[in-house]
Amino acid sequence: MGEFELIRKYFAAAPCAQGGEGIALGIGDDCALLALPVGEQLAVSTDTLVAGVHFADPCDPFLLGQRSLAVAVSDLAAMGANPLAFTLALTTPTVSADWLQRYAQGLNAMAQRCGIGLVGGDTTRGPLSLTLTVFGRVPSGQALTRGGAQPGDVLCVGGDLGNAAGALPLVLSQRTAPSAIAELLLAHYWSPQPQLALGLALRGKATSAMDISDGLLADSGHIAKASVVRLVIEQQRLPLSAQLLAFLGEQEAQSAALSGGDDYVLLFTLPPVELAPLLASGWPVKVIGRVEQGQGVVLVDHAGQDITPTNRGYQHFHEAP
């Protein structure tokens, strides 16, 4: 038996590969088989993480296992889908039992938190990279898309912005921070929490939704374009953690919130009437702006002046050469 066959057996024995509701056939045949309840559709998303591009190499394989799955599952949250299953395509230059074990433990931890099962994949030799394809269930016609924002809606996010971008100098060992600050920022970077429950709560309420992976300004542009509307973001409403503010100062923290990537919190639009019940139920929803007729995204200050940065392109870790 080759070492890659051993890897396959290793993942097949992982706790998250032991099946579950909706998984009619798991790892081990030419295909896995998924079953959907009548009246539901399957949501599908694929994400690739490349070593040295999307994550530092070497890095802690447990944290990488958590992060690689969380990033992909966040797309299910953004559609208001219930996680069902995922496949993992792992390309690795060498086979290290210790690395694999810790990677699989991180993957398992996130899989159990999200309620999602590993049903297959591929294992190949080559430069380290990971491609995860995630599957979720959503009642037909109820998926949240980017295309329904209406003038008059409020623009909201599901939590603080910029923490993961703030963590980047720590991840890359370019700076240090007191542990009270570093712990929060690094947790956001390495263990983003897909906002699955919030996604479900937004079904039938949000007019559009997506998850923020490339930064608030860039991703807002996707909703503005798909919905053919203009989004106005109010700078003073950007939710910033005390730790991010202490670490970066106000100006840099705002920049991280606007253009930093890897937040993986939901960005969505709501008719104003839907807002109060969500807040009353305790959802961590923050209004950051509004939807108007027009196109594009503008950032305004407390006086309503347009202060949109001309360069929205954040040098995302994964845009590095």
Add this chain to the structure above:
Amino acid sequence: MGEFELIRKYFAAAPCAQGGEGIALGIGDDCALLALPVGEQLAVSTDTLVAGVHFADPCDPFLLGQRSLAVAVSDLAAMGANPLAFTLALTTPTVSADWLQRYAQGLNAMAQRCGIGLVGGDTTRGPLSLTLTVFGRVPSGQALTRGGAQPGDVLCVGGDLGNAAGALPLVLSQRTAPSAIAELLLAHYWSPQPQLALGLALRGKATSAMDISDGLLADSGHIAKASVVRLVIEQQRLPLSAQLLAFLGEQEAQSAALSGGDDYVLLFTLPPVELAPLLASGWPVKVIGRVEQGQGVVLVDHAGQDITPTNRGYQHFHEAP
């Protein structure tokens, strides 16, 4: 707009990305949405091809486009599934418009032949590799698996074996061959034809099935193990093309058929009573052996003597370091 955003738009505009039956939402949102008819299950398979490991680099991007999809769709054929959709995760070190255009043309050509639509994926910078995840539909309970072969069944394949392995010295420019030989062998390597129609025809008839990707002996071992049976392969029944025989001679041709990879023809078991109707309908089915009680795979000569090679491991191109 970054160059990777341009690639995404490029694929989104491809003919094979224009939706189809069962595709409720295609490229462009956080997830694609697939709809399944009542009573059907979704078959899912993921395959990765790494440059320099699974294919020579550089190579013709049109041929790579065809091959990368065919290899993945072959797993749907092996389950008796109808192709529905696929995602493409493309990692590339540089963005070449010419390369992308020709790759997409090859992908399109195979997608149209297989009736499958591109619904999403990811595009990232890094060492060249391709991960395709394919989705198919199959009536609940009718998928062909590796696990149902019964003693008394005949062991069959869906066509000639060893042609793709025979093509390898040509692909790697280690040898040359007359065009009448080279054309057939290279066609099997670069444009494998997923046996989708045969897979559908085998529903309710075959007791087990898979596609041959790692070589007949190795893949027969998977059916033997999953079905808890012994498979007996008769050497003189191995179907070999005249071109392969002319190129390699009988002994090497048999070796390519037994241990060469990349055939992508179906390997399956049938009760003998099911055989005649399939042959009468014109399916290219060849009996190569039988199923017995026991375990493992044995190769026998015309006198019934065990001539199983001790080293079954073929040095598959994708097992190269």
